[in-house]
Amino acid sequence: MSDFHQAPHKLLVIPGPIEFSDPVLAANATPGTAHTSPAFIPVFGETLSLLRDVLLSTKESGSQPLLIAGSGTLGWDAVAANLIEQGEEAVVLNTGYFSDSFADLEAYGAKVIQVKAEIGNIPTDEAIISALASKPKLLTITHVDTSTGVLSPADHIASLVKKHSPSTLIALDAVCSVASEEIRFDDWGLDVVLSATQKGLGVPPGLSVVLASKRAVETVEKRKTPIPAYYVSWKKWIPIMQNYESGKPSYFATPPVQLVYALHTSLKSITSAPMADRFKAHKAASAYVKDSLAELGLEFVPKSRDIAANGMTAVRFPKGLKAPDVLPKLAERNIVVAAGLHKAIVSEYFRIGHMGITAVDRQRGDLEKVVKSIKEVLGKA
């Protein structure tokens, strides 16, 4: 399998799924393997442990990784069903489309309090502090809102929570930030990071990725009412994950074996260099894209560079142009970018992803191709 080469294809530079490496795709084509196989168990176990490394957490902290077949969205169900009991308050810091979805978690009985920011901006400290006055059970942050490219200052927000309502659990929606933006799980005192595989982690979609703090695990153990869900019940999954991590087979539902092999391959590659280097590479890639687009006179959805994601860029079309004028012409040049997603401005902007090998392995020349093609399409080559 070491000579596996993926088929020729258009360059995928949307904010996820992203380009996958040949070794990752080869791992996704692992032959039929039992989920209880002596070959697979240590791979699953090490994958869980590597996930902590990527999030700068340690086993000693008591943090618990959970890898469950599902989309990133499934992590929201897990947070709501496991950590919140009927009628408890959850503050949702709303920076766009994906925070809107979080608010839907009232399905599981949460009382949701929204703190909305303007499109392209983050909530003010005052608004956050005010929302913490009622000592909510949980506060959720969308680290990078994939619809707007806004990067929330998760460390700063976490410090506000620690100061003004230390009992509040902090859940970070890091679907579009794990392995592309700095996340220091232990240092920042996060309680849940929830993510998916198809973005910064560079693995095909289909795995829900979660890291829960010791405090989050204890919150589940101390619940007064049963967990109002089955498949996402951490009471079911935590013993399974602990067994795999200590090398023992265990069964609740069949894990997506091939995706776990693929994630293992990617995590081994990601952790072969310090995480700080990886974040620096994503910042450099982002600066290259944003500087190049700014030179063309283009403007960005995030209000300022310091709240713009490093793994993606949400950029406004020049006056008079819309998606049908630009995206098909990029596709003709074998470049796939993403249209707008946030309803209020959907036709005004497009999105470019620069995560994973596209950002880290600059010898591929992906971003140079993207910038060159955009220049051509806008008639500025």
Added chain:
Amino acid sequence: MSDFHQAPHKLLVIPGPIEFSDPVLAANATPGTAHTSPAFIPVFGETLSLLRDVLLSTKESGSQPLLIAGSGTLGWDAVAANLIEQGEEAVVLNTGYFSDSFADLEAYGAKVIQVKAEIGNIPTDEAIISALASKPKLLTITHVDTSTGVLSPADHIASLVKKHSPSTLIALDAVCSVASEEIRFDDWGLDVVLSATQKGLGVPPGLSVVLASKRAVETVEKRKTPIPAYYVSWKKWIPIMQNYESGKPSYFATPPVQLVYALHTSLKSITSAPMADRFKAHKAASAYVKDSLAELGLEFVPKSRDIAANGMTAVRFPKGLKAPDVLPKLAERNIVVAAGLHKAIVSEYFRIGHMGITAVDRQRGDLEKVVKSIKEVLGKA
């Protein structure tokens, strides 16, 4: 990619995951592709439609396929969360380990009434009819209980429901039976078939596979209370699936693109011959395995051949032998079978899977190898 050959590996003959074909694994290594790509949309759409073909259902019947990232277990959450409202009754026909899990669906508010069979047997008609007296909202059948290899007569049970409580919805847990046992969705009047990809469908694990009847869809539309879940909400997913099937992109959560390509490849292959031929091939494979083991004097977990699955065999060890005497010696011969799973008899039996290419492509010689190796290990070669 047409020259893709999977790595050499042990023959996987457990009741799922199973052996996968080279084209299916190659499809699972499809390069990064957007879930909204013009290349992917028709593939996803056709995959949904082919699923109806496999279950002998037609679009005209109003049946609705749903393919969602997750394990087979996720389908149970979907059934409980979408079809049952707080306090409504669900009759669970319990034939083993996997029916026990169904009973856990009280998490979503169902009142569960269990109709238990002895290990290796199916519930009596009298017990089923008696449980239908209260006109429950739902009745669940485990088609093949993977823990015991018992095949429930789903068509007969469905006919009992139609006669004694026609308003009761019928959900078939077909995780271990889709594409290996006959299922006639429309003819039998089923309301939900729930399954997964890694068994008879011959695709790596990670996709929850559901077909819902028009009546089931209407039940969701007519709910009096909100669906107490988010990720498995069919109100969220049905419009997405309908859009994909009519060739339009749509977003709720990122579908597992590579797994959908793999499933599409497998379904195209499965539906290239009449389904009746495929069921016949599985019956022949099953008869070969069971006859060969019976010749060795071995006994089976199911009480009789007519309630034994055609896609797997649960066989008792000869007196005095246990799993550690047999399974490692089969593994040395590159044959992977599964240990017992049902707690009450866990050490007394093992399980052999014969689904998918192992059953249909007999030129591979998989089952001859399995029988030969079992003979050697039992000293009866």
